[in-house]
Amino acid sequence: MPQTLAPPTTDPAPALKSAGRPAPDPTLRALAEAHGLKVSGARPSLPAYLGQLWQRRYFITSFATARVVAQYTTAKLGQIWQVLxxxxxxxxxxxxxxxxxxTKKSVPDYIPFLVTGVFIFTFTQNSVLSGTRAISGNLGLVRALHFPRACLPISICLAQLQQLLYSMSALVVILLCFGQVPSWSWLLAFPALALQFLFNTGMSLVMARLGSRTPDLAQLMPFIMRTWMYASGVMFSISRILVGKxxxxIVVVxxxxxxxxxxxxxxxxxxxxxxxxxxxxPHVWAFAAGWALLAGVAGFVYFWKAEERYGRG
Structure with a gap:
């Protein structure tokens, strides 16, 4: 009988092997495509990722509230420590x-000045420090459930915002005790806090990705944050310090x-x-909005790009 020769085929395995990648099984790949199967944990597109986060908005808020409630459950004073x-x-x-x-001689209303600085900087400080452990400190949750990993750093910043709002009650009392009368300018606190929250969230997302690969970063960050605090005029007025210097x-800027x-x-x-x-x-509101948009957008994209690697290895 005459033999029928099969047409020559090009085997892609050697080329893939030389490139350092395993050769795919065409049968399994065709079967997966036929049934609409996708790679588990694959990074979705950015619009799809935003949609997934919106679908889990109730989880984010509930997780944030649970963190706030659970933080001081073992303390006798409980939630009072959020203010203390x-x-x-x-x-x-x-x-x-x-x-x-x-320092109080050169700064009018020094106690309201100081307390406001401490409360506002603590908001950023805790958001960044907690964000560093957002992935590495929740590996059990990350490996057990499939959800957008950005839920964790976002919920952490939301929890810190809740804590700040609780603390603001004490700040208002201090302001009133030291002669500060409520005025229309107090309403400016809301857009300022909104911009700071967006900035903090972006920073938390950046630190969450870095901390997921380098756990030792969590030990270094308190020193960095302390240095940042001293450069932020929490205890003194930067504008007065710069006078005559x-x-x-570039340092002034x-x-x-x-x-x-x-x-x-x-x-x-x-x-x-x-x-x-x-x-x-000068242009302080432009600075505030610029930092918020830069950190928020860049931090979110930076975190999203490593979505499929969180919790692995």
Whole structure:
């Protein structure tokens, strides 16, 4: 019988092997495509990812609330620590900077000035520090369930916002006790907090991705945040410190454009009568919006690009 020769075929396996990739099984691939199967954990497109986050908005808010409630469940004072912690920090800074270093002489309404700075910077600080552990500290949840991983750092920032709003009740009492009368300018606190929340969320997303690959980063970040705090005018007025100092222009721009200092200054301007527009850096609202958009958009895209790698290996 004459033999029928099969047409020559090109085997892709050697080429794929030389490229360092395993050769795919064409039978399994065709079968998966026929039944609409996709790679588990594959990164969705950016619009699809945003849609998944919106579908899980109730999970994000519930998870944030649960974190706030569970944080102090073992403490006898419970949720009171949400207010006591920043107040005690402010008391320590007042003793060191206000009394020992006598910074209060150069700053009118120093106690409202200091407490506002501590509360607002703590919001950013806790968002960044908690974001560093958002993935590495929830590996059990990440590996057990399929959901957009951005839910975790976003819910962390939302929890920190809730804590700040609880603390603001104590801040309002302090402002009233030291002669600050509520005015229309207090309404500026809402857009300032909204922009800061967007900035914090972007930073938390960046740190979540970095912290997922480098757990040691969580040990380093407290030192970085402490340095950032001292450069943000929490305990002193940057505008007054710069008076008479012949610093390079780049240093002045960096100090005035420091995002943490920008959001602190906006809150002080909104809530404290003696903190006037003359103490604000030029174009402060443009700085605040620019930092919020830059950190929010860039941080979200940066986190999304590694979506399929979280919780693996």
């Amino acid at each position: 912690t920043p107040l005690l920090n402010a008391a320590v800074y007042y003793l060191i900077f206000g009394v020992l270093l006598d 012949h610093l390079p222009q 960096l100090l005035n454009g420091n995002p943490a200092a920008v959001y602190i200054d906006l809150m002080r301007f909104a809530l404290i009568d003696s903190f006037t527009h003359k103490q604000l850096p």
